[in-house]
Amino acid sequence: MKKSRQYFIRLNIIVPIIFSCLAILTLVVTYRLTLYSIDTHGDTISYLAAWGIAVVLFTFIAGWLISRTILKPVEAFVREAEKLPAMQQSAPEFNTKDELSRYTQVFTQITDFLSKMDARELFPEIVGQSKVIRSVLSQIIKVAPTDVTVLITGESGTGKELVAQAILKHSKRREGPYIAVNCAAIPQGLLESELFGHEKGAFTGAVSQKKGKFELADKGTLFLDEIGDMPLETQAKILRALENGTCERVGGTQSISFDVRVIAATNKDFVELIKNGQFREDLFHRLNVFPIHLPPLRHRREDIPILAEYFLEKHEKDIHLSPEAIQVLLVSPWPGNIRELRNIMERAAVLAEDGTILPKHLTGLAIGESEHDDELALDEGVNLDDKLEGVERSIIIAALTKTGGVQVRAAEILGIKERSLWHRIRKYEIDVKSLKMHG
Numbered sequence: 001m002k003k004s005r006q007y008f009i010r011l012n013i014i015v016p017i018i019f020s021c022l023a024i025l026t027l028v029v030t031y032r033l034t035l036y037s038i039d040t041h042g043d044t045i046s047y048l049a050a051w052g053i054a055v056v057l058f059t060f061i062a063g064w065l066i067s068r069t070i071l072k073p074v075e076a077f078v079r080e081a082e083k084l085p086a087m088q089q090s091a092p093e094f095n096t097k098d099e100l101s102r103y104t105q106v107f108t109q110i111t112d113f114l115s116k117m118d119a120r121e122l123f124p125e126i127v128g129q130s131k132v133i134r135s136v137l138s139q140i141i142k143v144a145p146t147d148v149t150v151l152i153t154g155e156s157g158t159g160k161e162l163v164a165q166a167i168l169k170h171s172k173r174r175e176g177p178y179i180a181v182n183c184a185a186i187p188q189g190l191l192e193s194e195l196f197g198h199e200k201g202a203f204t205g206a207v208s209q210k211k212g213k214f215e216l217a218d219k220g221t222l223f224l225d226e227i228g229d230m231p232l233e234t235q236a237k238i239l240r241a242l243e244n245g246t247c248e249r250v251g252g253t254q255s256i257s258f259d260v261r262v263i264a265a266t267n268k269d270f271v272e273l274i275k276n277g278q279f280r281e282d283l284f285h286r287l288n289v290f291p292i293h294l295p296p297l298r299h300r301r302e303d304i305p306i307l308a309e310y311f312l313e314k315h316e317k318d319i320h321l322s323p324e325a326i327q328v329l330l331v332s333p334w335p336g337n338i339r340e341l342r343n344i345m346e347r348a349a350v351l352a353e354d355g356t357i358l359p360k361h362l363t364g365l366a367i368g369e370s371e372h373d374d375e376l377a378l379d380e381g382v383n384l385d386d387k388l389e390g391v392e393r394s395i396i397i398a399a400l401t402k403t404g405g406v407q408v409r410a411a412e413i414l415g416i417k418e419r420s421l422w423h424r425i426r427k428y429e430i431d432v433k434s435l436k437m438h439g
């Protein structure tokens, strides 16, 4: 049987071509008619008007037919999409708007849904649904498959190493070696020999030749943690090594090539370090190719209840947080960030005898020293509405976490109508499903 040939037609090219042809046709017909009327008839105006109306009608009908043909499959898609349970759950008001708004609404819902699904499926170990965490996940998706150097910044315990591992997991080098160096944990005198290796007898104690981390990470990834704590001389050597793709072992003369992707992290403020002459600006620029910043937990309080439930899930016993405990967690300053939250939850899980964590079980938490000042501080560019919305969002998430995502009960707790809660859930883009998952 003869195979029929298949063509791929791009709508965004074909539609403008069709309409351009129609416009050209209209111009040619009008021009011809004008000439014809002037040559043969005295009553030019009525002839022109009649033909003009005919041409306009023709163009309109042709345009309508074309757009119907194009929009028919779109309409069918939107109708089918609206029937999906996930869509009905999140948007029961599709029929209220005009056609264009309806299409826009459905497409926004679908893309939103897909992006969340994608991120959650790809990074199940990174918990959180704040805007900032979603933006971090989309940055990871973009940068992971490339060989670009990544600089992760953020306070201690914000998840920098977790993010570095997520990048590695989704990179082309995931099968290659992954070498992590904590630059702050290695004594200054030993750091260079750790990074670049040393030859036998290079210094007292160098009883044999040793490969450096750059060499060991060849064809893989080198994670330079706490890079802000690196001494200036080592910084100069790191810069040279990164620029040239080669290094020399301490006490050696031979140049060793390496093919390494660098991910660096620090909890220090580079602006301060550079200003104080503690960090080389050129090395900073060499590392800062793709920056990812992880804000402290107190700046993304909406993630606290989900993270807390996530850490409790790991516990064998069925343990839940009381609403009072959630409120306490929400106002704590969290200087140790997510690491501190994890530790507090682990301790509370042991202390909660009947499976419910109460405020008294949250031992070691800085209650009363709440850094509300941090949140409510009148820093430059403060926006009252944004701050209030952040607080409102956190309270709604706390209620939804408590009810395991059941909106009727959450609305009761909050003393608002279910419909009003639904509107707020949409406004703040709260992912109720993930609360069900972790609740």
Ligand SMILES: Nc1ncnc2c1ncn2[C@@H]1O[C@H](COP(=O)(O)OP(=O)(O)OP(=O)(O)O)[C@@H](O)[C@H]1O
Pocket (backbone or CB within 6 Å): 125, 126, 127, 128, 154, 155, 156, 157, 158, 159, 160, 161, 162, 163, 266, 267, 307, 338, 339, 342
């Ligand atoms: N978004 C998150 N979801 C789940 N667990 C998290 C998240 N962020 C951090 N954690 C957990 O918190 C702990 C601390 O994270 P991590 O070691 O990555 O922080 P860090 O920023 O590298 O800290 P440091 O600067 O002190 O080295 C780890 O147990 C990590 O798994």
